[in-house]
Amino acid sequence: MNRxxxxxxxxxxxxxxxxxxxxPLSLFHRLVHTCRDLFDVDAVAVMIADARGGLxxxxxxxxxxxxxxxxxxxxxxxxxMDCYRSGTPTSVPDIGAEHAHWPRLVTAMTTAGYRSxxxxxxxxxxxxxxxxxxxxxxxxxxxxxxxxLAQALADSASLGLMHWSAEPARADDVVTRVxxxxxxxxxxxxxxxxxxxxxxxxxxEAARLLDGYVTRRHLRLTETAHALVSRTLEPAAVLEPRxx
Amino acid sequence: MAGGDLLGSGxxxxxxxxxxxxxxxxxxxxxxxxxxxxxxxALCRACSRLLPLATGLSVSVAGNNDGTGVVLCASDDxxxxxxxxxxxxxxxxxxxxxxxxAPVFAPDLTRPPDTSRWPLFSVQAVRSGAQSVxxxxxxxxxxxxxxxxxxxxxxxxxxxxxxxTALLVADAVTHAVMALDHHSPAPEGVVTWLAGAETxxxxxxxxxxxxxxxxxxxxxxxxxxxxxxxFAQGRTATEVARAIVDRTMDLGDD
Numbered sequence: 001m002n003r004x005x006x007x008x009x010x011x012x013x014x015x016x017x018x019x020x021x022x023x024p025l026s027l028f029h030r031l032v033h034t035c036r037d038l039f040d041v042d043a044v045a046v047m048i049a050d051a052r053g054g055l056x057x058x059x060x061x062x063x064x065x066x067x068x069x070x071x072x073x074x075x076x077x078x079x080x081m082d083c084y085r086s087g088t089p090t091s092v093p094d095i096g097a098e099h100a101h102w103p104r105l106v107t108a109m110t111t112a113g114y115r116s117x118x119x120x121x122x123x124x125x126x127x128x129x130x131x132x133x134x135x136x137x138x139x140x141x142x143x144x145x146x147x148x149l150a151q152a153l154a155d156s157a158s159l160g161l162m163h164w165s166a167e168p169a170r171a172d173d174v175v176t177r178v179x180x181x182x183x184x185x186x187x188x189x190x191x192x193x194x195x196x197x198x199x200x201x202x203x204x205e206a207a208r209l210l211d212g213y214v215t216r217r218h219l220r221l222t223e224t225a226h227a228l229v230s231r232t233l234e235p236a237a238v239l240e241p242r243x244x
Numbered sequence: 245m246a247g248g249d250l251l252g253s254g255x256x257x258x259x260x261x262x263x264x265x266x267x268x269x270x271x272x273x274x275x276x277x278x279x280x281x282x283x284x285x286a287l288c289r290a291c292s293r294l295l296p297l298a299t300g301l302s303v304s305v306a307g308n309n310d311g312t313g314v315v316l317c318a319s320d321d322x323x324x325x326x327x328x329x330x331x332x333x334x335x336x337x338x339x340x341x342x343x344x345x346a347p348v349f350a351p352d353l354t355r356p357p358d359t360s361r362w363p364l365f366s367v368q369a370v371r372s373g374a375q376s377v378x379x380x381x382x383x384x385x386x387x388x389x390x391x392x393x394x395x396x397x398x399x400x401x402x403x404x405x406x407x408x409t410a411l412l413v414a415d416a417v418t419h420a421v422m423a424l425d426h427h428s429p430a431p432e433g434v435v436t437w438l439a440g441a442e443t444x445x446x447x448x449x450x451x452x453x454x455x456x457x458x459x460x461x462x463x464x465x466x467x468x469x470x471x472x473x474x475f476a477q478g479r480t481a482t483e484v485a486r487a488i489v490d491r492t493m494d495l496g497d498d
Contacts, residue, residue, distance in 0.1 A: 051347070052411045053260030057446065068446065076257030170357065172349045172401055179411075180346035187386045189446050190463055193453020194490070203450045203489060229386035229453070229463050 003038065005147065010034040014156040023220040024161055024181045025188060028059035029211075031132070031157045036061045039146045041134040042114065045071050046157075047080055048122065048130035048182065051175050055081060055130060056182050063204035066112040071133075073104045080131040083119035087128040089147055090119040094139040109135075118142045120150045124158045127171075129178060184222045191225035198235035213238045264412050270294055271416050278425060284317035284336035285382075287420055292319045293413075294413050297406050299374070302327045303417055306342045313390060316421065322373045326395055328366045336365040337379035342388040347380045347411065352399035376398045380414040382421055383444075383451050385429070385463035392417050419471075423465060433444040451485035458495040 013030055032044040045060035045067075047111040054075045060067060079102070092098060093116050095109045109117070116139050120132040132154045134142060142150075142167045162177055189209075195206035214221050227233035274290035275283045284303070291301055302318035304327050308321040313331050318324040330336035337348040350358040353366040353375055369377060374395035392414040394402070402410060404411035448470065472482040487493035 005491040051406055051407050052254040052415075053263075055256070057394075081256060123402070172351050175407065176344060176346045176348050178346075180344045183345035183381075183383060186383075186444055186449050189449030190386050190453040190456070193450035194457045195453075196450065196489075197454035197457040226386070231462075237458060 006038060010038065010153060011042055011133060011156055014153060014160055018173055023218055023222045024177075025059065025184055025221050027157055027160050028181075029221070032059045032061050034153060035053055035132065035134060039134060039142065039150060041118075041142065042137045043067060043135040043176050045133045045135075046122065046130065046154075047071065047074070047084075047133065048178055049128070050082055050182055051179060054189070055084065056185065058130075058181060058185055063207040065144075065204065066108075068204075070105075070108040070112045070114070070135075073108045074133075077099070078102050078105050079131050080119045083121050083131045084128050087121045087123060089121065089151065091147075092119075093141050094115040096139075113137055115139045116141075118147060118150070120147065120154050122154050122158045124162055124174065127174065129158055129161075129174075184225070186230050188225040190223065191228040194228055194235050199239055213240075260412070263409060264415070267294055267409070267412050267416050271273040271420065275420070283420070283424065284288060285394065285458070287417060288317035288319050291417065292412055294409055295394060295406075297396070297402070298378075299397045301392065301394045302354040303390065303392055303421070304331075304338065305382075305421060306388060313338075316390070323393065323395060325372045326369055326374055327393060329365060329372070333364050333368075336362050336369075337377055338391045338393055341379035341381045341391050345381050345383060345388050347378065347407075349379070349402060350377050351401045352376060354399065369395075373397060378402045380410055382414060382418040384418060384422065385449075387463070389418060389421055389464075422468060445482050445485065447485040447489055448481050454488055455495055 014027065014034070028046050034048055035044040036042065043060070043062045046058050047055035048058050050056050056075070057068070057071045060071065072148075079090045079092050093147060095106055095115055095117065099106050109115070114135045114137055116136045118134040120134070121128055121132040123158060132150065135140070135237060160173065161181065193204050194207045195201070195209055196203045199206060199209060201209070210224070211221070213219070214224050224233065228235065228238070270285060270293065271290050274286045278286055288303060290299065291303070292298070294302065296465065300318070300320040300323040302323040303316045304313045305316050306313045315324055315327045318327065330338045337350050343349040350362065350366070352358055353362075353369050359366045374397065376396045376399045378394045380392045382390045382392060392410070394410065448467075451470055452463055452466045455461065455469055455470075456463055459466070459469070461469070470484055470488070471481055474481045477484065484493065488495060
């Protein structure tokens with residue numbers, strides 16, 4: 001499939017919020033994987049602002065500890081927070097030059113093997129909801145066209161988040177939608193911990209096991225995580241042999 | 245860019261932690277030394293002091309997925325009545341906040357969309373003396389334990405720093421309710437849990453899931469055990485969670 005067709009498909013997938021299987025966590029999952037597949041980048045994550053303050057990771061293409069640490073050091077400050085606060089894209093072409101600015105991020109990015117970063121705001125009309133972070137293993141700016149395309153994909157996902165219910169969301173309801181997804185992500189993280197303990201694996205491996213299970217069986221990630229945490233689904237089921 | 249009044253220039257996590265600490269101190273001071281039966285009303289009074297924007301407030305504990313609940317405490321009769329109406333009708337921001345595990349706001353109950361969204365509740369709420377209500381979930385591990393419900397005599401939104409403070413007060417109340425609900429292993433009870441309150445981090449959720457499977461306990465019980473261990477060891481919940489996730493700490497020797 002050529003790139004134009006891939007892009008067209010991605011836009012449809014991100015705006016298809018009336019689909020029966022629509023799940024806000026899957027929307028973010030699709031956004032980060034689409035960006036990694038379409039752009040010249042090595043890893044992607046999306047963070048959303050919690051009304052309590054700080055950014056929360058909603059989805060990432062990599063669930064390993066070093067990558068999670070890289071995101072964790074940015075929850076309170078960093079280029080993604082700057083991007084969220086300003087509502088404009090922020091580029092860090094060479095993390096090696098940012099020691100004075102963000103020392104902890106320099107360490108975390110270097111440890112995880114990344115050199116440059118592009119942050120794209122997640123916007124709903126004039127309101128900033130969070131940020132999309134695109135990471136590369138080499139230095140340099142992402143092509144301007146790709147920044148524009150990533151912004152368009154991020155805008156589609158933000159709109160999808162607000163329009164997935166029959167009722168239109170007004171300003172007072174945005175916090176309901178955003179916090180609801182943050183709560184769903186917390187449940188997903190508990191479920192990942194359950195799988196990790198049961199399988200004797202890392203949390204990153206557990207995340208992949210769970211993703212594989214819901215994909216094979218065409219289940220909603222949010223509902224499957226909730227079923228695990230409320231004990232109506234056993235962790236053993238997720239580790240079933242891959243025949244289903 | 246209008247992203248809400250929360251957009252400061254400093255470290256957002258640090259600002260949140262400072263506010264969280266201020267709230268925990270206020271609530272601890274309010275309940276310290278009290279017998280458990282006296283704690284709910286004392287908590288309610290402390291919440292009112294922390295949330296002067298609200299005319300009144302109540303704390304309700306939800307039943308098991310059946311839309312029922314009980315009012316744990318209320319600052320005045322209007323707050324009690326608003327909670328009762330919602331449980332009786334099964335309609336209103338509070339049941340939705342429990343279901344969605346997110347804040348649900350009715351900033352003006354005298355006009356649409358609030359009147360069309362909650363046709364019965366809006367009429368009765370206005371008649372009772374509330375023009376706006378704000379329901380904040382008590383977010384337990386993986387489910388809502390209940391709600392902190394604020395009301396105002398006049399209409400208006402809950403935004404920016406007021407919203408943040410309200411959510412952080414709801415977090416602190418959540419920990420207090422969990423401690424009142426379970427038989428807390430430490431004699432310090434509620435005070436212990438308030439002191440251990442901290443921002444929800446991915447590691448804490450991961451560790452909660454691991455403890456659930458290892459010890460065969462519910463998510464809330466697992467989180468309580470994690471907090472108990474953190475308190476006993478003088479460490480933060482995040483530090484203990486990291487040790488559990490890294491498997492440098494054994495889960496089974498409580």
